[in-house]
Amino acid sequence: MIHALVLLTIVMAQDTAAGRQVYTKWCAGCHGADGKGDGEGARHMIPPPRDFTGNAVYQIRSTASGDLPTDADLLRSIDEGLSGTAMPAWKTRLSDRQRRDVLAYIKAFSTAFSDTTLRPKPLAFSGAPGGGTSAEALRVGRQFYDSIGCRKCHGDQGRGDGPSAPTLKDDGQHPIFAANLHENWRFHGGGTVEDIYRRLRTGLDGTPMPSFSDLIDNKFLTDEQLWRVAQYVRSLSPKEAPVVRDVVHAPLTKTLAHAPDDSAWTSVDVYWFPLVGQVIHKERWFAPAVTGVWVKAVHTADSIALRVVWDDRSESPDTSWLTFVGRVFKTLDGDDSTREQPAAWPDQLIVQFPVSIPSGMERPYFLMGSASAPVYQWRWSSAARTAPVAGLARGIDRFDPLAGGSGPAAQAVYDHGQWRVVLTRALASTDTASQLPFRTGRAIPVAFFASDGSNGEHGTRMAISTWYFLALDEPVPARVFISPVLAMMLTLGLGMLVVWRAQQKTSYRRQQ
């Protein structure tokens, strides 16, 4: 018995010693040498890295609210990472042994794990009831989405824009967004319907997201109805996470749809582009609120329309988010020595093109060009909502608006946590030296930048994309349609001629 104990102690000691090495090399940068979640990288992260000390509060668990996570829970977070956060997946980077060792080391930061009265016990989860994508299941799911109050934080349409959203903070007083339920690929605990159900049952401890398990005990709803909520939430996101396609094809249409909600847009292909924080130039920005843009484009013989849609929790400028902005600034270390005062900034969208279509592979610097190679931009702001300002950017901190009437027009709609903006302009340009003339048949570089004023974003604090392409599809020439018909008619004619000749000969022989 004593031997076994000694052996166990030795094995555990080895675990944590080996775990310490792994931890110091791979984890301490964000989670801190002492596990307090205060590593060098922590100053640039929202949500911040987990603090492993104290009473060990973890979001992603299979256990009841307030209980510790199981080893399997912790290992899952290490293996898969936490989507939508800075925590990467370690399964392919560390060996099985290394991950087990570091798990043991992480648990040693808190005495809670060695308290035998707190031994975690996973909840017994039921399996998903069938028919989860049927209209009836989704109707029931939506009914309980409303009755259990999901919309209070996640919003009526699930984009994280509920009335309580601006007040949300975690246990450490850091600002926290209610998840945008249309982006299940960014859910911290996974995006499957099972993952969603489990989060409803366990809650996300340390965050405002509560456990809904008590509702079943209180007979407020049944387990199946809770599953329906999960299935409804799952249905808000696409079946598969969006994939980047580099070239936006703008088909030729007879008329331009200027209104963002014009039904003509429904038949146009949509392209998704991820945006990331601008971390190249000071003031850098590590916590962008806009995670991507959905783009559609069409053109007529003389004009082009771009429809850019992005999710944004707030219709900025909005003073009700000022406290939230204050928390954002307090959490993130700015490059400036003095912390900026929160203000009600507007939302902004920038669509960027080169000044002229490049002939080769050479393009201006993607991040707003340079002094020698400027870029042509449309800058739309929610403060004005109308026509964007066209101008030339010569680097991130220099923008020269262009005078003249050939700038783009815009129509914008803000609807339940989403901006939908249609930008239109004539293909031709009166000022070809600085305002890009759009042409068919050539790939036109395009990039997108967006900022959410209610997340403290303005100036260089924004979300950015790299260069992608816009292609104005050429009108299909008439010969494309006529040639096959002509060829068919010719073939038919020749065939009939052959048959006719053969019949002539046959009847001639018979007569003979």
Next chain:
Amino acid sequence: MNGRIFSVVGGMFLLTVCSKGDRSSVQAAPPAAQPAAPAGDVSAAGGTITGKIKFTGTAPRNPAIDMSEEAACKAKYPTTPTEENVVAGPANVLANVFVYVKSGVPVGQTFPAPATPVVLDQNGCRYHPHVLGIMVGQPLEIQNSDPVLHNIKAIAKANRPFNVSQPGAGMKTTRTFSAPEVMVNLECNVHGWMHAYAGVRPDPFYAVTGPDGSFSIKGLPPGTYTIEAWHEKFGTQTATVTIAGTESKTANFTFAAH
């Protein structure tokens, strides 16, 4: 010898505390708590500490609560409700102060948790009471009297935190705390203005001041005690009080409002 006296007196006290409660409270108590001392036929005894809490200066104005998102809660108030950060009475008396014996209770002496729950009600999108005392292992019954979603999040260091939801009127959730902690913060994230504070103690020697700013801690065995008064905005103050026998001592506190 002193220890024995304490345990006898403590035991007598326990009898009185438990007389109302159900005996199952002993089972509900955490493993650390020992069952009450053998029953004696001595009635309630011990000293009492009473006092009044006041403050100097001008109390900060409690912010008005915008309940426009919750018509059902808003309807419960004739005028615009406010937060309850500083609840003061005439002559600058201070309510919602948690007063407790911070030290002096003999180490090792344990007190079983009453089975009678402390009720925390969510009514009109505010907590009732705003400040409460509860013993380790004693049930905290959280109930919702509003037909709206509340989540109840406990932020604790010595205890396990939790976060549960009550989307409808009539819902009840019972929780217990396993360790002493002053204070466990309770909050609702749906309604950012909702805060309550629970003082969790291993013994029954605590009180919360009422609207008249007064408190009374009864049944203290003889000894010298450090009394702490805690207020959510004004911080803490301590005083030392010595109790000999069944006397009543006074400990008044005055906070400074800035």
